[in-house]
Amino acid sequence: MTSRIPEAGVRIPADVTRIVVLEGPEDKTFFSALAEQLGINDQLHFITCNGKDCLGSTLENILNDGNFHGIQQIGIICDNDFPDSRDGRGALETVQDEIDEANNAIDESLKTTRKLPRPRKPRETEGTKPKVSVLLLPDDHRDGMLENLVLDAIGEDNITNCVDAYYACLESQAQVKLQKAREPRSRLSVYISGKIVDKTYATNDDSRRWFLTQAVDMKWWKDEKMWDKPQFKPAKAFLRQLLKP
Amino acid sequence: MYKSFRVKNFRCFKDLQINDLGRVNLIAGKNNTGKTALLEAMYLHTGNRDVKTLLRTDRAAHSLFARDSVSRDPDLVSADIGGWPIVFRDFNIADEIDLTADTVPMQQSLFGLNETTSVKLSVKSSESEDYVVALDHFNVEDFDLLKSAAILEIDAEYDRQPTLLLYVQGKVRASRLRNSSLYSSEFVFAMERISSRRLASLYSRVRQSNRKIWFIETLRVVEPRISDVDLLFVDGRLVLSADIGLSQLLPFTSLGDGTNRFASVILAMSNLAHGVIFVDEIEIGLHHTIQQEAWKTIGDLAQELNVQVFATTHSLEFVQAAYDAFSEGNRLDQFRYHRLDHHPEFGDIEVVTYNESGIEAAMTTNWEIRG
Known part of the structure; x- marks a missing residue:
């Protein structure tokens, strides 16, 4: 019989009052970098849940946590990427379901003192203590993910034209059947690859940076003032909103 | 079997209710959150009247509570705790300790019904009418000693008579009463x-x-x-x-x-x-x-x-x-x-x-x- 030795667990420190729940480590890196830009990183505590399907378990853990009573705001950030799942329900409905699931799952004895409110609209806070709000990516209405938002911010430049041509070539010449759900992440990686070989921008450190999580540290990201792009305004507003009393 | 347990005014607990008890229960928490005190309260509720458990204030200082070797009195336990207030939350002996449980029957239990059972602990005031009667249980003849004595009454619904514990000058003696218990x-x-x-x-x-x-x-x-x-x-x-x-x-x-x-x-x-x-x-x-x-x-x-x-x-x-x-x-x-x-x-x-x-x-x- 073997025994697993647990690693240091996920925890909510006693002084944390604002929590941001994200789907994966890439989202966490991106949004904590954004929070750093805003100078509010130390006021937010980021927790990943490894996909929306595990959001309910994560919220249940938050409800059961010893520091739950100290939490004033919870912001949930997730991709708007699967309208067909859950009987055609969208991401907001999925989040609402996961919140209900967490509220129902905790022990009966806790239900009078521990409950998460159910946001009715994206980016609007619900409830009192804690307040809960949801940010959908790339935005409230479009299917997609964080990478779509970043691609929007990049806009159109010389490299994006080449990326478009590359995917067109994949389809027409190589007969590759593109999976739409994977395309944004793939496109962004290809775009970043283009930046890596650009003598104008790339530093030695950048040559090992391939993914979105690493892109935010690259020279071109800073030189092109990516954080100032208007496409990130709603995300910035969402993080700032979490600090309101 | 315990299904829920409520403890009021005992040690660190003002009013704690623990529900949804299972067959096997693991209790955790930071230091001084009352993990051991909760076990002690439940142990008392089962019917155990172990004075050592009730009075334990420092587990490392076990010798404090050893049987008194001088008197050789098997019912006498040394307990330098300063009296009964230590058992009550914030030394408040004005309010009784209330231990209440919802139980479902365990086979061969003395009490086979789903029921709520209370055990109450209170300090008998020397002003009360039955104080002297209670003292009779202890056969103490030294009136000077009695001036500093204090009696704790443990009254369980399932018991025929309350258990009385006499505290006098750092010693505790339990009344020799035949008690029942809810569970072994x-x-x-x-x-x-x-x-x-x-x-x-x-x-x-x-x-x-x-x-x-x-x-x-x-x-x-x-x-x-x-x-x-x-x-x-x-x-x-x-x-x-x-x-x-x-x-x-x-x-x-x-x-x-x-x-x-x-x-x-x-x-x-x-x-x-x-x-x-x-x-x-x-x-x-x-x-x-x-x-x-x-x-x-x-x-x-x-x-x-x-x-x-x-x-x-x-x-x-x-x-x-x-x-x-x-x-x-x-x-x-x-x-x-x-x-x-x-x-x-x-x-x-x-x-x-x-x-x-x-x-x-x-x-x-x-x-x-x-x-």
Whole structure:
């Protein structure tokens, strides 16, 4: 019989009052970098849940946590990427379901003192203590993910034209059947690859940076003032909103 | 079997209600959140009137509570605690201690109905009319001593008469009354080993019920070298001893803490059919590689003999091992994890109970659940 030795667990420190729940480590890196830009990183505590399907378990853990009573705001950030799942329900409905699931799952004895409110609209806070709000990516209405938002911010430049041509070539010449759900992440990686070989921008450190999580540290990201792009305004507003009393 | 328990005005608890109790309950929480106090309160509620448990203020200072060696009075316990207020929350003896439980019947329990049972503890005022009558139970003739005496009354609904405990000048004496109990129970302390005599006595009953082979096989979980156990007559008394391949059998007292505690828990449970066992800091002495198997054994025994288990722990490994053992055996429904937290707003202790879903969510995401 073997025994697993647990690693240091996920925890909510006693002084944390604002929590941001994200789907994966890439989202966490991106949004904590954004929070750093805003100078509010130390006021937010980021927790990943490894996909929306595990959001309910994560919220249940938050409800059961010893520091739950100290939490004033919870912001949930997730991709708007699967309208067909859950009987055609969208991401907001999925989040609402996961919140209900967490509220129902905790022990009966806790239900009078521990409950998460159910946001009715994206980016609007619900409830009192804690307040809960949801940010959908790339935005409230479009299917997609964080990478779509970043691609929007990049806009159109010389490299994006080449990326478009590359995917067109994949389809027409190589007969590759593109999976739409994977395309944004793939496109962004290809775009970043283009930046890596650009003598104008790339530093030695950048040559090992391939993914979105690493892109935010690259020279071109800073030189092109990516954080100032208007496409990130709603995300910035969402993080700032979490600090309101 | 306890389904819920409420404790008011006892030690650190203002008013704590713990619900959804399982067959096996693991209680965690930061220091001074009342883990041991909760076990003590429940132990009292079962009907045990062990004065040492009630008065324990410092587990390390065991000698404080040793039987008084000068008087040789078996009912006299030294207890330099300054009187009964220490047992009451914030020394408030004006309010009684109220221990109330909802129970469902355990087979052969004296009280077979689903019911709510209360045990109340109060200090009898020397002004009260029945104070002198109560003093009669103790046969104390020194009136100077009586001036500083204080009586604690433990009044259980299931008892024919209340138990009276007389505290006088650092000594406690219990009234010699015949009391009932709700459930048979045993308390395994964190800082003290079960006595050699008690171990021998518990083993005798296991041997009598022809479970020697089972006991040896169970002990091998923690000490694989044990091939036999026996009661040996040593210095005028029977001592439980083990064959671990040495030239002679070794008294259990010479084996390690983990083996002794595990043996104590197993033997106590074996003698507690339809009863309740309380184990403080259950992880002490048990290596991480055998913790899951230890839980499996405890779970099996609890189910087989209908014993309810309440244990405290600080160890995440031990919680993980319990989760693994109970989920592997497809009986997570029998296991409950409770954490005691200081509630920042109410200034009281709050309990968070993890049901099957909660413990599964926490364990599978590696969430810190010890507070």
